[in-house]
Amino acid sequence: MxxxxxxxxxxxxxxxxxxxxxxxxxxxxxxxxxxxxxxxxxxxxxxxxxxxxxxxxxxxxxxxxxxxxxxxxxxxxxxxxxxxxxxxxxxxxxxxxxxxxxxxxxxxxxxxxxxxxxxxxxxxxxxxxxxxxxxxxxxxxxxxxxxxxxxxxxxxxxxxxxxxxxFGIEPGTLFMIQFFWQFPHFWALGWMLDEDYRRGGFKMLPTGKKDGKTAFQIIMYTIWMLVISIIPAFGITGKLQLSVVGAIIIGLMGLVMLYFAFKLYEKRDNATARKLMLASVSYISLMQIVYVIDKFI
Missing domain, CATH: 1.10.357.140 (UbiA prenyltransferase)
Structure with missing residues (x-):
């Protein structure tokens, strides 16, 4: 035994x-x-x-x-x-x-x-x-x-x-959505763990500091992510399609993430960075689910 x-x-x-x-x-x-x-x-x-x-x-x-x-x-x-x-x-x-x-x-x-x-x-x-x-x-x-x-x-x-x-415009668009998403996600994570990353010698924040310039870049990349996420609704991405309803839902989710990006610019603290990081994790998964459901209904 x-x-x-x-x-x-x-x-x-x-x-x-x-x-x-x-x-x-x-x-x-x-x-x-x-x-x-x-x-x-x-x-x-x-x-x-x-x-x-x-x-x-x-x-x-x-x-x-x-x-x-x-x-x-x-x-x-x-x-x-x-x-x-x-x-x-x-x-x-x-x-x-x-x-x-x-x-x-x-x-x-x-x-x-x-x-x-x-x-x-x-x-x-x-x-x-x-x-x-x-x-x-x-x-x-x-x-x-x-x-x-x-x-x-x-x-x-x-x-x-x-x-x-x-490989064409369709997978290229999917690539670009997730490409731009990673900047607010990882910079929010880098903001939260900046002190720990410094112990290991890692340089994760774009300015090297938890400052307004880093927060501003997070806002800009979040906007780009949101714009690209709804582009398929305009019928210019080949077989990759998105309905108006799907675009609205994704747009609203993106605005939630953008809200936390602006709050980080305002407060510049770890608690807000954590909220942004969690919002980004929710966004990427829910956005993909919306795309899939939108295709089949």
Missing amino acids: AVGTVTSTSWASVLADFKELTKVKLAVSVVFSAVAGYFLGADVIEIRSLLLLAIGGYGLVGASNAFNQVIERDLDKLMKRTQNRPVPAGRVSVKNAMAVAIALTIMGIVSLYYLNPKTAMFGAISLFLYTSVYTPLKTITPLCVFVGAFPGAIPFMLGWVGATNE
């Missing part, structure tokens, strides 16, 4: 570390974006394609996060929010973390390749940009957020490419 209990606890610990190494919540949200893009692009929903997209998407996001935690293990030890991650805490060795990352990379690219080669290519580009460009830049320049916005914007677009094996 005791041996069985210990074994059960060990497996539970391994699973918990795997989930933290791959950042399971983030990975699932990325897969959600990709699936939403797939529904928007597909004429016929195929379970096999959805499974390949989900497995491939989780594999590459999980691999990106595992590689990231290996690369940043010494910096993660310096920050409160990351010091208990599996690698810096010593629960998972660098060798084992690399093995997991490599295995997930292979699983992800192969799964997406079986879906179609273009999807695998974009997935591989996302992995490369995140691990080899964005991650090193985080301690060098605030432009890291701009660079990181490229791999971060690929999932929504990836689903469309996975469904159609084509």
Whole structure:
């Protein structure tokens, strides 16, 4: 009985570390974006394609996060929010973390390749940009957020490419929506965690400070995100369509996010930055749901 209990606890610990190494919540949200893009692009929903997209998407996001935690293990030890991650805490060795990352990379690219080669290519580009460009830049320049916005914007677009094996104005529009969304989202997060990021040497805010200029840029990028989100309602984005009702709903959600962006400019405190960050998380998921529902009704 005791041996069985210990074994059960060990497996539970391994699973918990795997989930933290791959950042399971983030990975699932990325897969959600990709699936939403797939529904928007597909004429016929195929379970096999959805499974390949989900497995491939989780594999590459999980691999990106595992590689990231290996690369940043010494910096993660310096920050409160990351010091208990599996690698810096010593629960998972660098060798084992690399093995997991490599295995997930292979699983992800192969799964997406079986879906179609273009999807695998974009997935591989996302992995490369995140691990080899964005991650090193985080301690060098605030432009890291701009660079990181490229791999971060690929999932929504990836689903469309996975469904159609084509890249055009439709997936390009989905890419741009999520691209501009990331600036207010990550700068709000960077504002909240600025002190902790400084301990690790990360440069996440555009001006390097929690000031009016950073808050103003958050407002401007939120406006761009909102404008691009409703552009499909004007019939200029090919097969990607949005009804007037859908555009109004998304517009109202965007205005809520913009409200918190203006409040951050006014108050410039962590509590308001947190509200903006939470509003941005709600916005991206609800916006994608509205797009999908709008297509099918």
